[in-house]
Amino acid sequence: MTNLFEQNRNYVLGDTELDLIGDREKLAQWRHKGVGPAFYKLGRKIIYRGEDLNAWAEANKFEPSKRVTK
Template identity: 40%
Template structure:
């Protein structure tokens, strides 16, 4: 997924996703040429981890 697609999927602004990446937080992404892309399964895993940590 592209940066914009991932932001829409997470219902968060693109700028927030970029900021999380800068901090080393957020879902795992990687560079594909000049673009940052995300695997849907990595994003879903990150969401699951956040749900577990919030429940603690």
């Protein structure tokens, strides 16, 4: 598994690294719908752990099927 995010780092809204998976509005929509990566809500602060972001990214990995041509 390739890590897109630092495993032992916490990310907060506004960190540019989070733009890799979606902008602030998209992340808010996912939180509201109960989809997207796991997060912590501490008061008004939203925190994403790097290991949770990597696990979510891996779970959403898409590998196109390899077609054999004849």
